Amino acid sequence: MNVMETDIAVIGAGPAGLSAAIQAARFGAKVLLLDENKAPGGQLFKQIHKFFGSKEHHAGVRGFHIGQELLQEVQRLGVTVMLDTVVYGIYEGLTLGVVHQGDHYSIKAKRVILATGGQENYMAFPGSALPGVMGAGAAQTMINVHRVLPGNRILMIGSGNVGLIVSYQLMQAGAEVAVLVEAMPHIGGYGVHAAKIRRAGVPIYTSHTILRALGDKEVAGAVIARLDQNMRPVAGSERELSVDTICLAVGLNPMTELAWMTGCQFEVVPALGGPIPLHDHNMQTTIGGVYVAGDIAGVEEASSAMEEGNLAGIAAAESLGCLGPDEAKAQKDIYQNRLMALRTGPFGEKRRLAKAHLLEAMKQASAGA
Ligand SMILES: Cc1cc2nc3c(=O)[nH]c(=O)nc-3n(C[C@H](O)[C@H](O)[C@H](O)COP(=O)(O)OP(=O)(O)OC[C@H]3O[C@@H](n4cnc5c(N)ncnc54)[C@H](O)[C@@H]3O)c2cc1C
Incomplete structure (x- = not known):
């Protein structure tokens, strides 16, 4: 068994995980980014169309180009990226059980950011198991x-x-x-x-x-x-x-298996795809040191996944003392404001309300703890 240690382990190298890794590394944390695929980017490398929104949200840029930009930044900042790496468990003291290219690893992290994304819903009907039926x-x-x-x-x-x-x-x-x-x-x-x-x-x-x-x-x-x-x-x-x-194409649901293993509390929010780990403004769950970002925190879009990743990365780095509360607040305000801007309009408004409901549930859980 190989043993490793890191400040922050980010699980999932989609838009949320890449952004979280960038922010945490930018403020000096030692970051390990893990993904089960042979190439990073999560869903982004399948998106060949141009994105909507504002310049901050990469409007007019194709999804896979956004992925390449984020990757360059991750490399420039010296984040350690482990691909072909499945995280199969989270145990006592934020220790991850990992299989990397066929070898077992035990990785001890001071903070864990879960950015595992979402998966497609399925639908049963006569003949739905025939080859040719697919997500x-x-x-x-x-x-x-x-x-x-x-x-x-x-x-x-x-x-x-x-x-x-x-x-x-x-x-x-x-x-x-x-x-x-x-x-x-x-x-x-x-x-x-x-x-x-x-x-x-x-x-x-x-x-x-x-x-x-x-x-x-x-x-x-x-x-x-x-x-x-x-x-x-x-x-x-x-x-x-x-x-x-x-x-x-009948909806997505968050990939929450690792979050369940941490013992964090959940709330079922149909507008966000199902059971969602409760989280605060810092994207921290009810388990100290465990953060969520992107589709696992509620299925939205790649742009909001990036902003949530930014928030989680800064907050995790702040909790390790990599930046002070004033600087952290100023930084987090930028990404909170961008998230608010994304959650407008008929689609965004529904998600804003669902997220507000989650925050309220988180407050109650914290008050009851
Ligand atoms: C079919 C489809 C089409 C979409 N089209 C659009 C679109 O057009 N525009 C748009 O804005 N959004 C689109 N989305 C949504 C968008 O892709 C997601 O909201 C966004 O990718 C979420 O980012 P994420 O980082 O949370 O997750 P993902 O991009 O899904 O990345 C999560 C990563 O974590 C890895 N992972 C998961 N579990 C583990 C584990 N245990 N160990 C190691 N690695 C793990 C996954 O393999 C994946 O690489 C689409 C989603 C899908 C499924």
Whole structure:
């Protein structure tokens, strides 16, 4: 067993983890950044489209370019990056159980920042286990990372931003998106993304769902139907589609397994994807020294993941005495303000309220402790 020590261990090298590592290292902490993949960046390297928002939020820059910029900064600041590294447990005294390139490590950290991201929800229906049914994120990884087209004629389920963006990217890669169906009576994602795929000729059927996938050994088609206002299929509205791939874009949930192992308290917040570790303004959980940032702290977007990572990195460095309270406050105010700016508009407002609810739950948990 190899033994290592560090000031701050950051688990997950997506936008949240990279940003947290940058901030903590910037103020002089010894930082170890761990990720199970062979390349850092988390979801960012799959995002080939330009981001929205302001200059601070990298608007107009493609996701993978943002990833490259963050990586350069991580390297410049001398953060130790361990890839192909799965953190399988957190034990007494913030000791991490780790497998790095096949070897076991025990890593003792003074602070731990969990930035493990989120994962896709699944959906069960007759035929959903057939080859050809996959998460939209998996399809995105196939086209944008591995350059493999998952199929030729796609049925996309779900009109959130993931469903809309991945539909467009599948078309850019050469597939045909036959139909996008959405169970709700309205589109879930940004209108601009929906307009783009409509212009490209993809019909979007709201108040519709999949009833079953067709095929013996792989997907050979699908049956969809209209839903009534009680979300029940309308008899006689079934339609058979000729498709070879069914992509599910039905939401994401936070990857919280390591957080559960720390014993920290949770609150179920459906607007943020499910059970979320309670955390304060510093992104610290109910367990001292354990911080969260990004999708694990509530599924939002890459921009907010970066800002939460910035906050967690500064707060963890502050708690180790790397910077004083006044400087830390001034720094944290910058990122808090940016987060507030992101959490505006109809989508952002919902998340702002959900986050405010979490903070309130955290206050009550701290008062009761
Ligand atoms: C399919 C899909 C499409 C998306 N499209 C957009 C978009 O267009 N625009 C946008 O702003 N956002 C988009 N998002 C959301 C955005 O990617 C996320 O909000 C953002 O990446 C969250 O950043 P993160 O750092 O929290 O997590 P991630 O980027 O998911 O990074 C987490 C990292 O932690 C690693 N990890 C997890 N557990 C462990 C462990 N135990 N040990 C070691 N490593 C571990 C993971 O492998 C991963 O590399 C999309 C998400 C998905 C899934």
